[in-house]
Every structure is written in structure tokens, then in C-alpha cells.
Amino acid sequence: MIVAMRAVAFALSVTLTACRFNFDLVPPADCVSGNCTCVPGNCPIDADPNPDFDAPRGDPTLDTDGDGVFDDTDNCVSIQNPAQHDEDTDGYGDVCDNCPTVANTNQANLGETNAGQTADSVGDACDPRPTQSGESIAYFEPFVGTTLSPDWTIINGTWPVSGDAVQQMSLVSDQRMHNPAAIAVNDYIAEATFTFASLDTGNVNGGILWRITGNNGWLCAVFHDDTITPAMSLLMIWTIQNGAANFERNRATIPDVAPGGRYRILAGAYGSNHYCALDSLQTGPTAPFTSNQNASGIPGFRTNRVTGEYNSFVVYTLGGPI
Numbered sequence: 001m002i003v004a005m006r007a008v009a010f011a012l013s014v015t016l017t018a019c020r021f022n023f024d025l026v027p028p029a030d031c032v033s034g035n036c037t038c039v040p041g042n043c044p045i046d047a048d049p050n051p052d053f054d055a056p057r058g059d060p061t062l063d064t065d066g067d068g069v070f071d072d073t074d075n076c077v078s079i080q081n082p083a084q085h086d087e088d089t090d091g092y093g094d095v096c097d098n099c100p101t102v103a104n105t106n107q108a109n110l111g112e113t114n115a116g117q118t119a120d121s122v123g124d125a126c127d128p129r130p131t132q133s134g135e136s137i138a139y140f141e142p143f144v145g146t147t148l149s150p151d152w153t154i155i156n157g158t159w160p161v162s163g164d165a166v167q168q169m170s171l172v173s174d175q176r177m178h179n180p181a182a183i184a185v186n187d188y189i190a191e192a193t194f195t196f197a198s199l200d201t202g203n204v205n206g207g208i209l210w211r212i213t214g215n216n217g218w219l220c221a222v223f224h225d226d227t228i229t230p231a232m233s234l235l236m237i238w239t240i241q242n243g244a245a246n247f248e249r250n251r252a253t254i255p256d257v258a259p260g261g262r263y264r265i266l267a268g269a270y271g272s273n274h275y276c277a278l279d280s281l282q283t284g285p286t287a288p289f290t291s292n293q294n295a296s297g298i299p300g301f302r303t304n305r306v307t308g309e310y311n312s313f314v315v316y317t318l319g320g321p322i
Contacts, residue, residue, distance in 0.1 A: 058070075058071025058072050058074065058077050059071045059072065060072035064077050064078055065077060065078050065079055065080045065081075066080060067080035067081055067082040068082050069081075069082060069084060074093075075091060075092055075093035075096075076092070076093035076095050076096040078096070079093070079095045079096045080095075081093045081094070081095045081096075083144075085142060085144055087100050087101055087142045087164070087312055088100060088101050088102055088103040088104075089103065090103035090104055090105045091105055092105075092107065094140060094142060097123075098121060098122060098123035098126075098137075099122070099123040099125045099126035099127075100137070100140050100142075100312075100314065101126065101140075101191065101193070101312045101314055102123075102125045102126040103125075104123050104124070104125040104126075107123055108123060108124045108125065109121075109122070109123050109124055109127075110124060111124045111127060111130035111131045112130075112131060112132065112133050114131070115131040115132070117131065117132055117133045118133045119133070120133050120134055120135045120136060120319070121135070121136050121137070122135040122136060122137060122316060126191075126314075126316075127316075128189045128266070128281050128316050128318060128322060129281075129318070129319070129320065129322055130282075132319065132320060133319055134317075134318065134319010134320055135316050135317060135318060135319055136316070136317050137314060137315070137316055138182070138183055138184075138185075138188065138315045138316065138317050139179075139181070139182040139183060139313070139314065139315040140312070140313070140314050140315075141179075141182075141312065141313040141314075142164060142312050143161050143164055143165050143166045143310070143311065143312065143313070144161075144164055145161060146160075146161055146162060147161060148160075148161050148166060151179055151180070151181035151182065152177050152178070152179050152300075153177060153178045153179070153180060154176075154177045155176040155177060155178060155215075155243075155300075156172075156174055156175050156176050156243075157169075157170055157172065157175030157176065157177070157303070158170060159177050163309075164311060164312075165195075165309035165310060165311045166301075166309065166310050167197075167307075167308070167309045168206075168301070168303045168306075168307055168308060168309070168310075169307055170307065171198065171200045171305050171306065171307060172305065173304050173305055174243050174244060174302065174304060175302065175303045175304070176209070176243070176300060176301065176302045176303075177300055177301055178209070178212055178298055178299070178300035179298060179299055179300055179313070180298050182298060182299050182313075182315045183298065183299060183315050183317075185317060186211065186269070186295065186296045186297075187268075187269065187270045187271065187317065187318040188210070188268045188269075188299070188315050188316060188317050188318055189266055189267065189268035189275065189281070189315070189316045189318060190208050190209075190210050190266070190267055190268050190299040190313070190314070190315050190316075191208075191264065191265065191266045191267075191312075191313070191314040191315075191316065192208055192264075192265055192301065192310045192311070192312060192313045192314070193262060193263065193264045193265070193310065193311040193312060194206050194207070194222065194262070194263050194265060194301075194308055194309070194310050194311075195260070195261070195262040195263075195308050195309050195311065196222075196257060196258070196259050196260065196261045196262075196306055196307075196308045197259060197260075197306075197307040197308045197309065198259055198306065198307045198308075199224055199257070199258075199259065199305070199306050200305035200306065201226055201227075202225070202226070202227055202305065203223070203224075203225045203227070203304075204223070204224050204225075204304055204305040204306045205221040205222060205223040205224065205236070205245075205303070205304050205306065206221055206222055206301075206302070206303040206304070206306045206308055207219055207220050207221025207222060207265055207267070207301075207302060207303075208220050208221070208265050208266075208267040208299065208300075208301060208302075209240065209267075209299055209300040209301065209302050210267050210268045210269065210297070210298075210299045210300075211268075211269060211294050211295065211296055211297035211298075211299075212240070212294075212297040212298050212299070212300055213294065213296065213297040213298075215240070215241070215242050215243040216239075216240055216241050216242070216294055216297075217239075217240045217294045217297050218237070218238070218239060218240060218267070218269070218274060218294055219237070219238045219239075219240050219245050219267075219302055220235070220236075220237050220265060220266075220267030220275075220276030220277075220287070221235075221236055221238070221245070221265075221302070221304075222234075222235060222254070222257055222261075222263050222265065222278070223235070223236045223251075223257075224256075224257040224306075231256060232253075233253070233254050233255065233256045233257040234251045234252065234253055234254060235251065235252045235254050235276060235277070235278055235285050235286075235287050236248055236250070236251045236276070236287060237249045237250045237251075237267075237274065237276035237287045237288070237289050239291075239293060239294060240294075240302075245302075245304065249274075249287075249289040249291070250276070250287040250288060250289045251287050252284065252285035252286060252287045253285070254278065254285055263278055264278060264279050265277075265278060266278070266279075266280075266281055267299075268299075268316075268318070270318045270320060270321045270322065271321065272290050272291060272292045272295075273288065273290055273321045273322070274288060274289045274290065274291060275288055275322055276288065276289075281322050282322075299313075299315060301313075
């Protein structure tokens with residue numbers, strides 16, 4: 001689905017407040033039942049486009065948010081989203097999903113209150129600190145359409161947008177792009193899903209940058225080395241100096257990396273605590289490090305002699321150390 005939207009900078013505390021109390025009205029984006037294809041506002045009662053989605057439909061005669069999609073098929077009833085893009089296909093459109101890249105049909109956000117804390121605006125399924133308050137989604141980029149958002153600055157390489165992803169097409173060292181618009185604070189976690197298409201021989205990797213200033217900062221990357229027998233695959237955290245990943249800080253062993261391998265990478269820092277993880281900051285694999293070096297800066301992507309694609313990009317502000 002082509003979406004007339006570039007990067008979505010979320011004022012999520014506002015967005016979710018407006019949408020939260022309407023979650024019981026939000027249906028999936030499509031309305032298909034057997035051979036009957038429904039149009040917005042004209043769905044039969046027995047049409048169930050997603051049997052795993054339990055929320056009742058809204059009123060088929062209303063378009064509460066005025067986006068041209070009636071409430072019975074609108075996947076964000078109170079927030080305008082005419083394109084209805086749903087990155088994680090959980091039935092909630094990106095603009096009112098409290099975890100836009102992690103499917104969570106129940107939109108659960110109970111971790112903080114169950115731990116005696118005040119709930120923040122990030123769902124339990126993707127919250128960097130699910131039992132502690134203070135997180136928000138500061139920025140979300142689904143890479144829809146065919147044009148890279150002007151929020152991004154390409155440093156090296158060619159980065160076309162296609163198929164809900166930004167691609168990196170060259171087996172060349174230090175292919176980078178940065179996002180100066182993504183964050184205005186220093187304490188954050190950047191998340192992206194990277195899928196390897198091909199790997200050159202030798203030491204190769206693809207990952208996420210954070211706290212980048214100029215050509216210096218930090219890198220969390222999935223790494224592969226076939227110069228040794230057996231080949232070695234790792235999650236690694238480096239400092240970046242003059243664009244190069246010259247100083248390894250920590251590592252964690254992971255299963256062998258190969259073309260088609262898909263990885264949800266989380267990277268960032270709170271104060272001097274730096275984080276590098278796959279899938280979850282709590283359960284790993286993780287490669288943390290403590291340092292005051294490169295204490296501020298923006299996030300981005302970097303590949304080194306691999307090709308592949310980043311399917312989405314999220315920045316979570318952090319309210320405290322993990």
C-alpha cells in the first residue's frame with residue numbers, strides 16, 4: 001500500500017491520548033468476508049476481516065476523524081490516516097498504534113502500573129523499559145512510497161525506497177545515512193529491522209548508529225567473519241571514528257548470519273550507559289558498554305560490505321537507565 005506520508009514524527013503523548021479511548025472501536029483496515037468485498041461504511045454485520053481482532057467495529061455511517069474512511073473500517077478512528085498504513089499488520093494504523101513495528105492486537109500497556117509506576121505511552125510489547133515510566137515514541141519512519149524522506153541525510157551509498165523498506169545496494173565499506181530530524185535529546189533507543197540480502201567475504205556487518213556527530217559516534221551491528229573456520233557471527237558494539245568502526249567495545253555470539261537473515265536491532269544510550277541488543281533489551285543477545293565518549297548526537301544506519309534493507313525506523317526516548 002502506497003502511503004502519502006514520509007517520516008512520522010510522533011507527539012505520541014497527544015496521539016495516544018486522542019486514540020486510546022477509541023481502541024474498542026478500531027477494526028482492521030480491510031473488510032472482506034468470503035466472496036463479499038466490502039466498501040467503507042457498507043460492511044455486513046457478519047463480515048470478519050480478522051478473526052483474531054476482537055474489538056467491535058465502529059459506526060458504518062460515521063467518519064469521526066474526517067479522513068475519508070468510515071469508522072467501521074478505519075484502523076485509527078480518531079486520528080486522520082487516509083492511507084491506513086499498518087506497518088506491523090496488527091489492525092491498528094501506525095498513527096495510533098502504541099507499538100507501530102511490533103504486532104500487539106491488545107495494545108497492552110500495563111507493565112508500569114503493575115509495577116506501581118505511572119503508565120507511559122509505549123505499549124508493553126516494544127517498551128525499552130516495560131515496567132518503568134518515562135518512555136515515548138519520538139519518531140517513526142515506515143519507508144513507504146518510493147522517495148526517501150528529506151529527514152534523512154545520505155553520507156555514503158545509494159539508498160532507494162521500495163516495498164516498505166529503504167535498501168542499501170552496494171557491497172562497499174561504510175555506507176551510511178543519518179537522520180538529524182529524528183531526535184532532539186541524547187537519551188534514546190533507536191530500533192530498526194535489517195534483512196541481509198548479500199554478504200561480501202571477510203569482516204562484514206549492518207546495523208544502527210546513535211549519538212553521531214559528524215563522522216564520530218556509536219554503532220550496534222550484526223557482524224559476520226568468514227576468514228576463520230568455522231565462520232563467526234556476532235552482535236557487536238563499536239565506537240565510530242572518522243566514519244570507521246575501529247574500536248570494538250563488546251560482543252555477543254549469535255547464530256550464523258546468512259542472506260535472508262532478519263534482525264530487530266535496538267541501540268542507544270542513557271547517560272554513559274550504552275545499549276546494543278537484538279529482539280529485546282531485557283533478554284538479548286546484548287552487548288552493553290559504559291562510556292562518556294561521544295555523549296550526544298543523532299541516529300542513523302550503516303552497512304559495511306553487505307546489502308540489504310531496513311524495514312522501519314523507530315526512536316524511543318528513555319526516561320532512565322535500562
